[in-house]
Amino acid sequence: MKIVKKISSKLVIMFMTLCLFISFSQNITAFADSFKVVTLGGNLTQDQKNQMLDYFKVTKNDANILDITTDEEKKYLGNVASPAQLGNKSISCSYVEPTSKGGLTISTYNLTWVTEGMIRNALITAGVENANVIAAAPFKVSGTAALTGILKGFENSSGGSKIDEEKKEVANEEIVVTGDLGDKIGQDEAAKLINDVKKDVVKEKPKTDKEIEKIVEKAVKEYKVELSNEDKETINSLMTKINGLDLNYNKIKDQLNDAASKLKEKLNSEEAQGFFAKVKEFFSNFFQTISDWFSNDSSNDDESTKNNTESINTKSSIKNSNLKENSDTIETQDENKKSDSSQSENLSTENNSSDNALNKVTK
Structure with missing residues (x-):
C-alpha cells in the first residue's frame, strides 16, 4: 500500500508540474505577443x-x-x-x-x-x-x-x-x-x-x-x-x-x-x-543615335531614288529642295501635265469633229 501511495503521490506531483509548465508557457507567449x-x-x-x-x-x-x-x-x-x-x-x-x-x-x-x-x-x-x-x-x-x-x-x-x-x-x-x-x-x-x-x-x-x-x-x-x-x-x-x-x-x-x-x-x-542610370541612359541614347543614323541614311537613299524617278517622269529639275517640296512640286507638275494632255485630247477631238462636219457638208 505504501508503494502505491508513493507512486500516486509522484504521479500527482508530475501532473501538477506539467500543468504549471504549460500554463507558464502560455503566459510567456501571451506576454511576448x-x-x-x-x-x-x-x-x-x-x-x-x-x-x-x-x-x-x-x-x-x-x-x-x-x-x-x-x-x-x-x-x-x-x-x-x-x-x-x-x-x-x-x-x-x-x-x-x-x-x-x-x-x-x-x-x-x-x-x-x-x-x-x-x-x-x-x-x-x-x-x-x-x-x-x-x-x-x-x-x-x-x-x-x-x-x-x-x-x-x-x-x-x-x-x-x-x-x-x-x-x-x-x-x-x-x-x-x-x-x-x-x-x-x-x-x-x-x-x-x-x-x-x-x-x-x-x-x-x-x-x-x-x-x-x-x-x-x-x-x-x-x-x-x-x-x-x-x-x-x-x-x-x-x-x-x-x-x-x-x-x-x-x-x-x-x-x-x-x-x-x-x-x-x-x-x-x-x-x-x-x-549607373546616367551611364545606361548615355549608352542607350548613343546606340539609338547610331540606329537612327543608319535608318535615316537608308531612308534618304530610298527617297532619293523615288524622287529621281519622279523627276525623270516629269522631265523637270527639282534640285536644292526638301523632300516635301519635291513631292508637292512633282505632283503639281504631274497634274499640270495631265491637264495639258487632257486639253490636247479635247482639242484633238474637237478638231476631228470639225473635220467630220466639214466633210459631211462637202459631201
Missing part, C-alpha cells in the same frame, strides 16, 4: 485592414489592434502639419514592437512623404531606444496616420512606456519640419541634415539662440544647400525645442551615429544608382 501593436487607418475598408494585417504578419489574436482617426492625426500633428499634408482621411498603418536591445529597425512601404530617416529621428527625440517599426499603407499616401500610430502604438504596447508629452510634440514637429525641408533638398538629405544638427545641439547644449543659429548655419554650409531665411528660422526653432528637452547625449549618441550612418549609406546608394 502583447508587445506587438498594430495601428490601422480608420478610413480603411475591412478588406484593406485585413490586407495590412497580412502584410504585418499578425492576427487579431496575437497583437493589440488600434484604429487611428483623423481627429487623432489633427491632435498630434495639427499644430505643425498643413491640412494638405494631413488630408481628410486616415489611411496609413503602423506595426510597433518594442524590444530590449538591437536599436531601431524601421521600414516603410507605399509612403510618399514620410521616410525611414524621419521616423528614426523622431523616435530618438521621443526617447525610444529599441523597437521594430513598420509604417505602410495599402496604396500610396503621405503617411501621417502612421506617424500618429507609431507613438500611440508604442505607448499601448506592454513593452513600451508613456512618452513625455513635450517630447512627443517635438518629435512630431521634427518629422514635419524634416518633411517640408525634404520637399526642397530631398527627404534623405533633409533627414541627415536635421540629425547632424540635432547631434551637435544635444552634445554642445548651446546656451543662447545665437549659438544654435551658428550650429545650423555651419551644417547648411557643409551640406552646400540653398535654404531661405525662413527655412533656417524653422530649423532654429525646432532645435531650440530639442535643446529644451535636455536629452542625454551619452545615452543617445549611438542612436544618432547609427541614424547618420544609415542615411549616408542610403544617400550613397541613391547616388550610385543615379550614376
Whole structure:
C-alpha cells in the first residue's frame, strides 16, 4: 500500500508540474505577443485592414489592434502639419514592437512623404531606444496616420512606456519640419541634415539662440544647400525645442551615429544608382543615335531614288529642295501635265469633229 501511495503521490506531483509548465508557457507567449501593436487607418475598408494585417504578419489574436482617426492625426500633428499634408482621411498603418536591445529597425512601404530617416529621428527625440517599426499603407499616401500610430502604438504596447508629452510634440514637429525641408533638398538629405544638427545641439547644449543659429548655419554650409531665411528660422526653432528637452547625449549618441550612418549609406546608394542610370541612359541614347543614323541614311537613299524617278517622269529639275517640296512640286507638275494632255485630247477631238462636219457638208 505504501508503494502505491508513493507512486500516486509522484504521479500527482508530475501532473501538477506539467500543468504549471504549460500554463507558464502560455503566459510567456501571451506576454511576448502583447508587445506587438498594430495601428490601422480608420478610413480603411475591412478588406484593406485585413490586407495590412497580412502584410504585418499578425492576427487579431496575437497583437493589440488600434484604429487611428483623423481627429487623432489633427491632435498630434495639427499644430505643425498643413491640412494638405494631413488630408481628410486616415489611411496609413503602423506595426510597433518594442524590444530590449538591437536599436531601431524601421521600414516603410507605399509612403510618399514620410521616410525611414524621419521616423528614426523622431523616435530618438521621443526617447525610444529599441523597437521594430513598420509604417505602410495599402496604396500610396503621405503617411501621417502612421506617424500618429507609431507613438500611440508604442505607448499601448506592454513593452513600451508613456512618452513625455513635450517630447512627443517635438518629435512630431521634427518629422514635419524634416518633411517640408525634404520637399526642397530631398527627404534623405533633409533627414541627415536635421540629425547632424540635432547631434551637435544635444552634445554642445548651446546656451543662447545665437549659438544654435551658428550650429545650423555651419551644417547648411557643409551640406552646400540653398535654404531661405525662413527655412533656417524653422530649423532654429525646432532645435531650440530639442535643446529644451535636455536629452542625454551619452545615452543617445549611438542612436544618432547609427541614424547618420544609415542615411549616408542610403544617400550613397541613391547616388550610385543615379550614376549607373546616367551611364545606361548615355549608352542607350548613343546606340539609338547610331540606329537612327543608319535608318535615316537608308531612308534618304530610298527617297532619293523615288524622287529621281519622279523627276525623270516629269522631265523637270527639282534640285536644292526638301523632300516635301519635291513631292508637292512633282505632283503639281504631274497634274499640270495631265491637264495639258487632257486639253490636247479635247482639242484633238474637237478638231476631228470639225473635220467630220466639214466633210459631211462637202459631201
